[in-house]
Amino acid sequence: MKLTPLLALTAALLGWSLASQADDKPLKVGFVYVSPIGDAGWTYMHDRARKIVEEEFGDKIETNYVESVAEGADSERVIRNLSARGYDLIFTTSFGYMNPTLKVARRFPQVKYEHATGYKTARNVGNYQARxxxxxxxxxxxxxxxxxxxxxxxxxxxxxxxxxxxxxxxxxxxxxxxxxxxxxxxxxxxxxxxxxxxxxxxxxxxxxxxxxxxxxxxxxxxxxxxxxxxxxxxxxxxxxxxxxxxxxxxxxMHWESIYRDKIQAVLDGTWEPKAIWHGLKEGVxxxxxxxxxxxxxxxxxxxxxxxxxxxxxxxxxxxxxxxxxxxxxxxxxxxxxxxxxxxxxxxxxxxxx
Missing domain, CATH: 3.40.50.2300 (Response regulator)
Structure with missing residues (x-):
């Protein structure tokens, strides 16, 4: 069926609207924590950093987290579930999450992962540590x-x-x-x-x-x-x-500068699976x-x-x-x-x- 000029214009405008909505879709960022958030300690500081970058980026990102995730099979299940739910960038914040992160990353090549405190990287897995x-x-x-x-x-x-x-x-x-x-x-x-x-x-x-x-x-x-x-x-x-x-x-430890840089790199399309190790000099x-x-x-x-x-x-x-x-x-x-x-x-x- 041949579209009339009015129908063609309407279809074009609808397509532009849908594309704009897709472009404006926030980056979904997930965090996996090994212990309860509480009000002190390792997980507390990671979640504090999450809140800081969430406020800074505003509607450009959408964050979520899962706390008290045991290392091993439980972490693999949680990381896999976040990946399947459309998260674009996932931070796994404990040493024992390293191999589960790498395993899930092979199944979800479109997702970017960042693992804390380990030493392995992959095509879509970066690594970050604090000195x-x-x-x-x-x-x-x-x-x-x-x-x-x-x-x-x-x-x-x-x-x-x-x-x-x-x-x-x-x-x-x-x-x-x-x-x-x-x-x-x-x-x-x-x-x-x-x-x-x-x-x-x-x-x-x-x-x-x-x-x-x-x-x-x-x-x-x-x-x-x-x-x-x-x-x-x-x-x-x-x-x-x-x-x-x-x-x-x-x-x-103050993780927000690392999270800020990693998220910005994904938004800019410049993210690479690098291993970084920041300390006093960087304020981490x-x-x-x-x-x-x-x-x-x-x-x-x-x-x-x-x-x-x-x-x-x-x-x-x-x-x-x-x-x-x-x-x-x-x-x-x-x-x-x-x-x-x-x-x-x-x-x-x-x-x-």
Missing amino acids: AYQARYLAGMTAGAMSSTNQIGYVAAFPIPEVIRGINAFTLGAQATNPNVKVKVVWINTWHDPAKEREAADSLILQNVDVLTMHTDSPAVIQAAEARGVYSVGFNSDMSHYGPKSHLTAAV VDVAPFNEAVPEWVVEKVNTVKMQIINGEHAVFEGPIYNQAGELMVKEGEQLSDEELIELEWYVKGIDG
Whole structure:
């Protein structure tokens, strides 16, 4: 049937309208979280960043999240469901999501994925990390200076390079202000279990530690320190409201700049499956405000080293560094490369674990 000029114009306008609606369709961005969002910790800071970029981009994006997703089969199911529901960009925010993300990505080549803290990429999978070890070092400096028993306790999740790297950096920082300090490590093999975290913290206090820190997700360690009258150092977020007296500072993370850049790249059509590792210099990691109990000389020293790290004048893993057995692992004047840091599987001298 031949269209009349009026019908042809109507059809053209309708087609233009539908195309405009398609062009104006917001980018669907999904987030997968390993623990409850809560009001502190790892997932809380990722979700805080999600809210920040959602507000900044306005109607250009639409975000959603799934929290408390176990690593392994559960995460694969959740990532697959988000992919099938038309999400354009999916952030998977825990180390154990790495292989499930890669597996799902092969089935959904049109979707872009970004995995946090792992080390693998693929055609449609990028990777992003925070140099948390830089903030860990600064927090360790604070802890070492405040310990009178020279014993610090560390509640740790899983023995993977990311966590070991943090323990080592914290210990090196503590030794920079207190050469006699020892760090006792207790592994609980979970990212988020307040009861286990509290139990581990209490057991460390019984071993004469007077400063506690952790690489877990809840504030249970801070609460234990506050209840038992010892100092604490938080992780991921400022946890001072859980320990007004005990909380000295925290190694904190701000993911919004990474999320902003990744989302903008997808909107611009310039996204690439890159691996990035941002730290103090990029504003992704930092230390929280200091407790009034921390002496001014400690604050000044920490801030000086912070600026040296930002300016490239100080490296956390610069030699000489010895391992737990007293063997020289990093010679004086040398430092561990990023490749070596990603695979780090040994303790520095002074760790009991």
